Structures are given as C-alpha cells and as structure tokens.
Amino acid sequence: MADNTAEQNRRAPDPRRRSQRARNAVIDAAAELLGEVGYAKLTVEAIAARAKVGKQTIYRWWPSKAAVVFEVFTRLTGAEAGLPLPDTGDLAADLKTVFRATADEFADPAMDRTTRAFTAEVQHDEEFARAVTERLIQPNSEAVRARLRSGQDAGQLAPDADLDLAVEMLNGPINHRWLLRTGPLTHEYVDRLVDTVLRGLRP
Amino acid sequence: MADNTAEQNRRAPDPRRRSQRARNAVIDAAAELLGEVGYAKLTVEAIAARAKVGKQTIYRWWPSKAAVVFEVFTRLTGAEAGLPLPDTGDLAADLKTVFRATADEFADPAMDRTTRAFTAEVQHDEEFARAVTERLIQPNSEAVRARLRSGQDAGQLAPDADLDLAVEMLNGPINHRWLLRTGPLTHEYVDRLVDTVLRGLRP
Amino acid sequence: MADNTAEQNRRAPDPRRRSQRARNAVIDAAAELLGEVGYAKLTVEAIAARAKVGKQTIYRWWPSKAAVVFEVFTRLTGAEAGLPLPDTGDLAADLKTVFRATADEFADPAMDRTTRAFTAEVQHDEEFARAVTERLIQPNSEAVRARLRSGQDAGQLAPDADLDLAVEMLNGPINHRWLLRTGPLTHEYVDRLVDTVLRGLRP
Amino acid sequence: MADNTAEQNRRAPDPRRRSQRARNAVIDAAAELLGEVGYAKLTVEAIAARAKVGKQTIYRWWPSKAAVVFEVFTRLTGAEAGLPLPDTGDLAADLKTVFRATADEFADPAMDRTTRAFTAEVQHDEEFARAVTERLIQPNSEAVRARLRSGQDAGQLAPDADLDLAVEMLNGPINHRWLLRTGPLTHEYVDRLVDTVLRGLRP
DNA sequence: TTGTAACCGAGACGGTACGTCGAGTCTTACG
DNA sequence: CGTAAGACTCGACGTACCGTCTCGGTTACAA
Numbered sequence: 001m002a003d004n005t006a007e008q009n010r011r012a013p014d015p016r017r018r019s020q021r022a023r024n025a026v027i028d029a030a031a032e033l034l035g036e037v038g039y040a041k042l043t044v045e046a047i048a049a050r051a052k053v054g055k056q057t058i059y060r061w062w063p064s065k066a067a068v069v070f071e072v073f074t075r076l077t078g079a080e081a082g083l084p085l086p087d088t089g090d091l092a093a094d095l096k097t098v099f100r101a102t103a104d105e106f107a108d109p110a111m112d113r114t115t116r117a118f119t120a121e122v123q124h125d126e127e128f129a130r131a132v133t134e135r136l137i138q139p140n141s142e143a144v145r146a147r148l149r150s151g152q153d154a155g156q157l158a159p160d161a162d163l164d165l166a167v168e169m170l171n172g173p174i175n176h177r178w179l180l181r182t183g184p185l186t187h188e189y190v191d192r193l194v195d196t197v198l199r200g201l202r203p
Numbered sequence: 204m205a206d207n208t209a210e211q212n213r214r215a216p217d218p219r220r221r222s223q224r225a226r227n228a229v230i231d232a233a234a235e236l237l238g239e240v241g242y243a244k245l246t247v248e249a250i251a252a253r254a255k256v257g258k259q260t261i262y263r264w265w266p267s268k269a270a271v272v273f274e275v276f277t278r279l280t281g282a283e284a285g286l287p288l289p290d291t292g293d294l295a296a297d298l299k300t301v302f303r304a305t306a307d308e309f310a311d312p313a314m315d316r317t318t319r320a321f322t323a324e325v326q327h328d329e330e331f332a333r334a335v336t337e338r339l340i341q342p343n344s345e346a347v348r349a350r351l352r353s354g355q356d357a358g359q360l361a362p363d364a365d366l367d368l369a370v371e372m373l374n375g376p377i378n379h380r381w382l383l384r385t386g387p388l389t390h391e392y393v394d395r396l397v398d399t400v401l402r403g404l405r406p
Numbered sequence: 407m408a409d410n411t412a413e414q415n416r417r418a419p420d421p422r423r424r425s426q427r428a429r430n431a432v433i434d435a436a437a438e439l440l441g442e443v444g445y446a447k448l449t450v451e452a453i454a455a456r457a458k459v460g461k462q463t464i465y466r467w468w469p470s471k472a473a474v475v476f477e478v479f480t481r482l483t484g485a486e487a488g489l490p491l492p493d494t495g496d497l498a499a500d501l502k503t504v505f506r507a508t509a510d511e512f513a514d515p516a517m518d519r520t521t522r523a524f525t526a527e528v529q530h531d532e533e534f535a536r537a538v539t540e541r542l543i544q545p546n547s548e549a550v551r552a553r554l555r556s557g558q559d560a561g562q563l564a565p566d567a568d569l570d571l572a573v574e575m576l577n578g579p580i581n582h583r584w585l586l587r588t589g590p591l592t593h594e595y596v597d598r599l600v601d602t603v604l605r606g607l608r609p
Numbered sequence: 610m611a612d613n614t615a616e617q618n619r620r621a622p623d624p625r626r627r628s629q630r631a632r633n634a635v636i637d638a639a640a641e642l643l644g645e646v647g648y649a650k651l652t653v654e655a656i657a658a659r660a661k662v663g664k665q666t667i668y669r670w671w672p673s674k675a676a677v678v679f680e681v682f683t684r685l686t687g688a689e690a691g692l693p694l695p696d697t698g699d700l701a702a703d704l705k706t707v708f709r710a711t712a713d714e715f716a717d718p719a720m721d722r723t724t725r726a727f728t729a730e731v732q733h734d735e736e737f738a739r740a741v742t743e744r745l746i747q748p749n750s751e752a753v754r755a756r757l758r759s760g761q762d763a764g765q766l767a768p769d770a771d772l773d774l775a776v777e778m779l780n781g782p783i784n785h786r787w788l789l790r791t792g793p794l795t796h797e798y799v800d801r802l803v804d805t806v807l808r809g810l811r812p
Numbered sequence: 813t814t815g816t817a818a819c820c821g822a823g824a825c826g827g828t829a830c831g832t833c834g835a836g837t838c839t840t841a842c843g
Numbered sequence: 844c845g846t847a848a849g850a851c852t853c854g855a856c857g858t859a860c861c862g863t864c865t866c867g868g869t870t871a872c873a874a
Contacts, residue, residue: 019850040327043829054852059831120323122383124243129384137383164386165376165395172376173368179378180325180340181332183367192368200403222819246860257821262862425824446733449855460826465857526732528789529725530649535790543789570792571782571801578781579774581788586731586746587738589773598774606809631846652834663847668836 019061025051026058031072035110039069039117066121066128073118074135076111082139084146091151095194096187098144099174103185106178119179141167161201169197222264228254229261234275238313242272242320269324269331276321277338279314285342287349294354298397299390301347302377306388309381322382344370364404372400425467431457432464437478441516445475445523472527472534479524480541482517488545490552497557501600502593504550505580509591512584525585547573567607575603628670634660635667640681644719648678648726675730675737682727683744685720691748693755700760704803705796707753708783712794715787728788750776770810778806 029050033042044065048055062068086094105111122129141164148163157166173193177183232253236245247268251258265271289297308314325332344367351366360369376396380386435456439448450471454461468474492500511517528535547570554569563572579599583589638659642651653674657664671677695703714720731738750773757772766775782802786792 022851038327044831045829048852052852054850054854055830056832056853057851060850116326119382120326123319123323124241133383133385137385141385162395162399165392165399168376168379168385169372169396169399172379173371174375175382176371176375176378179322179382180336182336182340182344182371189368192365193372196365196368196372196403197399198403200399200401225820247862248860251821255821257819257823258861259822259863260820263819268861428825444733450857451855454826458826460824460828461857462827462859463825466824522732525788526729529729530647539789539791543791547791568801568805571798571805574782574785574791575778575802575805578783578785579777580781582777582781582784585728585784585788586742588742588746588750588777595774598771599778602771602774602778602806602809604809606805606807628845653836654834657847661847663849664835665837665848666846669845674835 019057022051022053022057023061025053026061026068027071027075029053030068031075031110031114034069034072034114034117038113039120042069042117044068064125064128066125069114069117069121070128070131073114076114077105077136082143085143087147087150089154091147091154091156092194092198094147095144095170095198096191099170099190099194100187102174103187103190106174106185112178141171144170155203157198157201158203166197166201169200170194222260225254225256225260226264228256229264229271230274230278232256233271234279234313234317237272237275237317237320241316242323245272245320247271269328272317272320272324273331273334276317279317280308280339285346288346290350290353292357294350294357294359295397295401297350298347298373298401299394302373302393302397303390305377306390306393309377309388315381344374347373358406360401360404361406369400369404372403373397425463428457428459428463429467431459432467432474433477433481435459436474437482437516437520440475440478440520440523444519445526448475448523450474470531470534472531475520475523475527476534476537479520482520483511483542488549491549493553493556495560497553497560497562498600498604500553501550501576501604502597505576505596505600506593508580509593509596512580512591518584547577550576561609563604563607564609572603572607575606576600628666631660631662631666632670634662635670635677636680636684638662639677640685640719640723643678643681643723643726647722648729651678651726653677675734678723678726678730679737679740682723685723686714686745691752694752696756696759698763700756700763700765701803701807703756704753704779704807705800708779708799708803709796711783712796712799715783715794721787750780753779764812766807766810767812775806775810778809779803 026047029047030042033046033050037046042065044055044058047053047068048058058068062071085098088094106115118132122132144167145163148157148161148166151157152159152161152163157163170193174185174190177189178185183189229250233245233250236249236253240249245268247258247261250256250271251261261271265274288301291297309318321335325335347370348366351360351364351369354360355362355364355366373396377388377393380392381388386392432453436448436453439452439456443452448471450461450464453459453474454464464474468477491504494500512521524538528538550573551569554563554567554572557563558565558567558569576599580591580596583595584591589595635656638656639651642655642659646655651674653664653667656662656677657667667677671680694707697703715724727741731741753776754772757766757770757775760766761768761770761772766772779802783794783799786798787794792798
C-alpha cells in the first residue's frame with residue numbers, strides 16, 4: 001500500500017490511470033456480447049467496435065480473448081470469491097445456504113453463458129486454467145474448507161475426515177450436473193447432496 | 204429385373220465401401236491431430252491434409268468439426284459405454300474397480316486432450332451436448348445406477364437412497380478434479396470417494 | 407503451341423480457367439479505383455470489395471498491390487507495346503505521329519493517374535522496376551530504335567549516330583515534362599523536339 | 610537583469626531555440642533512415658524514435674512525412690539550387706562539367722534513394738509537386754537556361770533556338786536513364802548528350 | 813464391356829476474423 | 844509551458860480457415 005502511494009508520487013508513468021475508460025468499455029462490451037452471441041461467436045473485432053476502442057488497445061492490455069472473458073468473469077463472480085461462509089453453528093444449514101445460492105447463480109442465463117465460455121476456455125489453455133484455479137477456485141474452496149473445519153472442531157464431522165475430498169464432493173456434483181445438463185439444479189437437489197455428504201463424513 | 208429388386212433390397216448400393224477408406228483416414232487423422240495440437244488448433248483443413256482427403260469429403264460425411272471429434276471420442280470410449288459393471292457382491296470393491304479405471308483413462312494424455320476438447324465443445328454447442336449426454340453419459344450413468352440398485356436390493360444402501368444423486372456424487376468429484384486440475388486423480392482418492400459416498404447412503 | 411494444346415488435353419488442372427472471372431473482376435475494380443481515388447489511397451481491401459472477391463484471391467494471383475496495378479497498366483498500354491512504328495519514308499513525320507500519340511495518352515486523366523502510380527512504384531521496388539523495364543520500356547524503345555535504324559539506313563541520320571541515345575533524347579524530355587509538370591505536352595512541343603533531335607543526329 | 614532584458618529584445622523568446630535541437634534531430638534521423646530502409650519503409654514512428662523526439666513534435670513542425678523528406682532533400686541539394694553555371698566561354702564544356710556532376714550525384718546511393726523517394730512522392734501529391742517544382746526544379750532550370758542564353762548571345766546557338774526545350778533535352782534524358790535504370794549514367798553518356806543537343810540547336 | 817453417376821483428391825472461391833503495423837491525435841508527467 | 848513518451852482510435856495489412864463450389868479422374872454397378 002505504501003508502495004502504491006509512492007509509485008503514484010514518483011516517476012512511474014502509471015498507465016493504469018490512462019487506460020481506465022478503455023478498459024471498462026472493453027469489459028462492458030465483452031460482457032454484453034457474451035450474453036448476446038455467446039463465447040463461440042465472440043470476436044475481438046466486435047468487442048472493439050462495441051467499446052468504441054481500437055483493436056490494438058485490447059491487444060495492448062489483454063493477451064487473448066480468453067483473458068478478456070476472464071476479467072468479465074471475475075467482475076461477475078470475483079467479488080465474493082474467498083469470502084468466508086456464514087457460521088451459524090448449523091453446518092448443514094450454512095452449506096445449504098451457500099450452495100443454493102451457487103445453484104441460483106447458474107440459473108441466470110448471462111452467468112450460465114459466461115461460465116460455460118469460461119469452462120471451455122479452461123480446457124484449451126493450461127495457463128489460463130492455472131490462473132482460474134488460483135484466483136477463483138482455490139479461494140472459494142478454501143472458504144468452504146474453513147467452514148467445514150469449524151464444523152469438524154465442533155464435532156459435527158469425523159476428526160479424520162478428508163476436508164479436501166469433502167469440498168470436492170460438494171462442488172463436484174453440482175458442477176457436473178450443470179456442466180452436462182444431466183438434470184435441474186434445484187434447492188432440493190442441493191439439500192440432499194449436502195445431507196448425504198455430511199452423513200458420509202460424520203463421526 | 205430380379206437384380207433390380209435385389210438392389211433395392213440390399214439397400215446399401217456401395218458408396219459405403221468406397222467411403223470407408225476415407226472415413227477411417229479422417230478419424231485417424233483427427234485423432235492424431237487432437238493429440239498433437241489440441242482441439243483449439245485443430246482445423247478441418249489440417250485433418251483433410253493429414254488424411255489425404257478432400258475437404259469436401261469431410262463435409263460430406265460430418266456436419267461439423269465437432270461431429271468428427273465426437274466420432275473420435277466414441278471410438279475411444281464408446282465401446283464400453285453402457286457395459287454393465289462387475290457384480291461380485293462387494294459394492295464398494297466393484298465401484299472402486301470401475302472408477303479406478305476411469306481415473307487411469309484420464310491419465311492417458313491422448314484421452315485427456317480428446318476429452319477436454321469434448322468437454323469444451325459441449326459448452327458451446329447445445330445440440331452436441333444433447334448427443335453426448337444421450338449416447339455416452341446416460342448409458343454410463345445407467346450402468347452405474349444398475350450396480351447401485353443391485354447393492355440396494357442387497358441391503359447395502361438405504362432403501363430410500365437417491366441413486367441418481369449417488370451416481371453424480373461418484374462422477375462429479377472425479378470429473379471436477381480432472382477438469383479443473385485441482386489435484387491428482389489417484390486410486391486412493393477414488394477409494395476414499397467411493398467409501399465416503401457409500402457411507403453417506405448406507406441404511 | 408502444341409504443348410499448350412497437349413496441356414489442355416491431359417491431366418493439367420489448369421487453374422487459369424477457374425480464376426478468369428475473378429482475375430478480370432480484380433483488374434477492372436483496380437482500374438476503376440485507381441481512377442477514382444488514386445494509387446496512394448488504393449487498398450487491396452477496396453479492390454476485393456469492389457470486385458466481389460475474397461482478399462485471398464488477390465494475394466493468390468498477385469504478389470503485391472503493385473503487381474495488380476502493373477497488370478492494369480499493361481492492359482491499358484501493353485497492347486501496342488513493341489508494335490513497330492509506321493515507316494512512310496519520312497522519319498520526322500513518323501516520329502511525330504507516334505510521340506504526339508504518346509503525349510495525347512498522357513493527357514487522359516485515367517492514364518495519367520495510373521502511369522503516375524506506376525512511376526512511383528518503380529521508385530520503391532527494384533524488382534518491379536526490372537519487370538516494367540523488360541516488358542514495357544524495352545519493347546517500346548526497341549520499336550523506336552528500329553525506325554531510327556531504318557532512317558539511318560536511308561541516310562537520314564549520321565551513320566555513326568548513337569541510336570540508344572537518340573531514343574532517350576526523344577522519350578526523356580517528354581517524360582520529364584509530364585513527370586514534373588514543367589509545361590504542357592502539346593503537339594508543337596513534340597514536333598520541335600523531334601526536329602531538334604533529328605537535326606542533332608543528321609549526317 | 611540586463612541579461613533578462615537582452616533576452617527579451619532578441620525577439621526569439623525562446624521556443625524556437627528549444628525546437629531547433631528537435632528539428633535538426635528529426636531531419637538527421639530521417640536522412641539516415643531514408644538511406645537505410647528507403648522511403649517505402651520509412652515511418653514517422655521510426656524517425657521519432659531515432660531522433661529521440663516525441664511523434665507529436667514531428668507533427669507540430671511538419672504536416673506530413675513527405676514534408677520531412679522534402680526538407681531532407683532541400684538540405685542535400687538545395688544549397689546549390691539556382692547557383693549560376695560556370696561560364697568559361699566554351700558552352701559545351703561548361704554544360705558537360707555541370708551535368709557530369711549531376712550524374713555523379715545520382716551515383717551516390719544516399720542521394721539515389723532520397724531522390725527516388727522524392728520522385729515517388731511527387732507522383733502522389735500534387736501540392737508537394739508544386740513546391741518541388743518551384744523551389745528546386747525551376748531555379749535549376751533557370752540557371753541552365755541563363756548559361757544557354759549567354760551561349761546564344763555569343764552565337765553558339767541559333768538565335769531562334771527554344772531554350773526551354775533545350776533545358777529539357779538536357780535534363781530529360783539524364784533523368785529518364787536514371788529513373789528507369791535503362792543504362793549507366795557515365796560521363797561519356799553525358800558528353801555525347803550535350804554534344805548532340807548543341808548540334809541540334811546550333812545556328 | 814461399357815456408360816454413367818456418385819465419389820474421390822485437390823484446391824480455388826467469397827468470406828470473416830485474426831493479430832500487427834503505422835498514421836495522426838490526445839494525454840500525462842517531467843524539467 | 845513545451846517536450847518525450849506513449850496510449851489512443853482508426854483503418855489497412857497479409858494470413859489462416861471457414862464452408863461451398865468446381866474441376867478432372869476413378870470406381871463399380873446396370874445395361
């Protein structure tokens with residue numbers, strides 16, 4: 001933070017300030033277009049045109065279309081990434097609250113499209129995948145894991161329960177169902193999942 | 204005249220014979236290229252060149268690049284799609300056998316790349332997704348469900364256990380871990396998963 | 407010629423047939439645009455659009471914009487390139503006829519623009535310059551030289567007159583005047599030039 | 610204080626001083642680059658970089674790239690533009706001296722490249738052409754014409770000889786030969802040209 | 813035994829988008 | 844306040860592939 005201030009005061013050209021209008025316009029345009037035409041038909045040229053920005057400006061700040069979409073995605077979801085889960089003392093209830101919310105998010109068409117674009121891109125581009133994992137998946141997993149640990153400390157889970165596995169048993173099925181559209185992502189489904197997982201991990 | 208009738212009865216005049224060489228060459232070339240450059244950089248032109256086939260021949264037999272990849276995929280995995288699981292009486296052991304094999308498949312780089320290509324395509328193309336679900340996912344799920352039902356009948360699972368959920372609790376975490384590369388897909392992981400899921404579903 | 411026929415009869419794909427429509431459309435479009443916007447603002451993209459042709463088709467058949475313009479130019483002037491000059495026995499009159507015609511050509515705005523484009527290109531591109539010299543300049547010079555030689559044989563020029571110099575003394579001033587717009591290219595000017603040159607070279 | 614006053618009296622408040630360094634750097638950089646990469650590949654950006662000058666500074670002082678090149682050119686050739694020719698009494702010898710020098714200049718690669726850049730630009734840009742004609746061509750022509758007139762007065766040329774034509778008959782072929790590279794620009798060539806022209810114009 | 817019709821390889825076609833370059837304009841921070 | 848640095852919008856570049864469309868040539872049945 002001190003560094004940050006210093007940097008602004010002394011001899012760094014700090015291009016960040018300059019580009020802000022353009023950056024925002026690009027992200028907004030990309031978000032709109034993602035919702036309108038989907039990722040497969042999203043073109044850099046269209047983003048530039050919509051954002052009233054030169055194509056070069058996009059290539060100056062983002063290495064690829066995927067990176068732009070990544071930023072769109074983090075603006076949509078990133079805010080809450082890594083926020084701690086509620087802890088009312090009732091582990092099942094807290095988890096249900098959180099994963100119901102996740103399920104609801106997937107139901108939003110804009111979110112659905114963007115997340116699918118995202119998931120697809122993760123498959124092609126290993127570097128991108130790494131970035132996603134570090135910045136989104138791990139913080140979220142860690143938040144869930146923290147809540148599980150607190151439950152474990154309270155004796156609601158077996159002391160030797162594998163919490164990494166537990167996190168994946170919660171996220172995995174929900175993702176799987178959404179990803180392959182094998183069924184609707186209802187609150188009942190989430191509740192049953194949470195209950196079954198906790199049943200498998202209790203002392 | 205008799206011949207004429209015969210021809211109408213035989214109903215495959217012959218083009219299939221001719222085309223067979225080309226079809227195989229296309230699928231082989233696509234499989235090789237998928238392994239070499241990945242799906243994102245896979246082009247119809249490259250497939251045609253590698254297969255020593257005219258581009259038109261590809262478009263004659265497959266509606267899109269995705270369809271070619273689909274066929275590659277079904278040749279790799281389709282054989283066993285829907286095959287019944289072993290039933291030794293020991294439900295946990297049988298599931299572990301099957302899912303360990305699945306985990307091993309994901310470890311094969313060729314399989315990994317192809318499956319990722321596939322997963323990505325499923326995100327873009329809803330129609331494609333439907334075909335995949337019907338022809339690959341559902342048969343496999345059904346086979347697992349059948350084995351679970353047999354275990355349920357044998358009293359190894361609660362009589363009211365939700366088998367659809369159970370199937371997803373097995374597939375979901377494995378897929379999730381592979382898809383997002385959040386950790387290694389070891390046999391231990393599979394075993395622990397199977398045990399925890401069954402623990403959650405037992406009577 | 408025999409080869410030509412053979413080639414058409416036997417196993418040569420002869421892409422010429424296929425491309426003819428496109429080639430013509432490109433040349434026509436380029437000619438129009440040259441006249442409308444001039445060479446400096448002539449773009450490959452505009453030619454392609456006007457010709458209803460893919461850009462690639464232009465790049466397939468011509469290595470550069472200059473080459474397209476070259477073909478436009480040869481279609482405009484190439485027909486008569488190297489045609490023998492009239493030989494009425496009156497050397498001065500014959501030369502005047504020819505160079506008056508040249509001067510008139512330069513007066514045509516379309517021709518003017520195209521030729522200027524051409525001259526500019528010759529300055530940038532040495533290879534292009536070579537092609538122009540070989541295919542246009544030399545044949546024309548040779549034709550003039552032939553007429554001069556015939557006059558020399560008839561005793562109208564000194565037996566030791568340098569005909570290469572003579573050709574350049576005729577072309578040079580005309581080109582110079584047009585190129586640098588130092589004065590109008592009238593018939594009188596041409597006549598005076600021819601007379602003076604012949605006077606300098608007579609026996 | 611006295612200094613201060615003096616400075617105000619000098620009437621160039623100071624920006625000019627400031628800009629002079631930049632102007633020179635730009636011209637020098639442009640001259641170097643012209644020689645190195647030629648006009649076609651000369652970019653304003655490269656000039657600015659080489660001159661350690663902001664691009665804006667170039668656009669502040671010159672309206673276009675052509676104008677910069679123009680200034681380069683005038684610095685190379687402008688010094689002697691319009692200087693009177695020697696007058697030893699021997700017209701042929703004096704003309705040979707001057708045009709041999711011209712031919713030699715064309716042989717210098719830096720001069721060659723710059724002049725070609727120039728000639729090309731003259732074709733595209735009519736305004737530029739006008740400037741060139743007025744400031745370079747006409748003064749030079751006038752100097753030659755003056756020497757010819759002096760020869761005419763001395764009876765070495767016909768009293769009714771067209772001196773404008775004469776000037777063009779000297780410049781034209783030399784330019785033509787250089788421009789189209791139709792042959793080497795040797796001293797012999799120049800001598801023969803001068804002799805033939807004078808022969809055509811003598812009384 | 814030979815037409816003839818579909819299929820084949822090859823690759824040109826009209827297009828769309830790519831990622832890059834440079835033009836000429838605008839903005840920031842320094843000196 | 845003028846400058847160097849360099850980001851900005853714009854538009855063209857030349858390339859890569861798309862999916863369609865000819866080309867001749869080559870089978871392989873039906874007559």
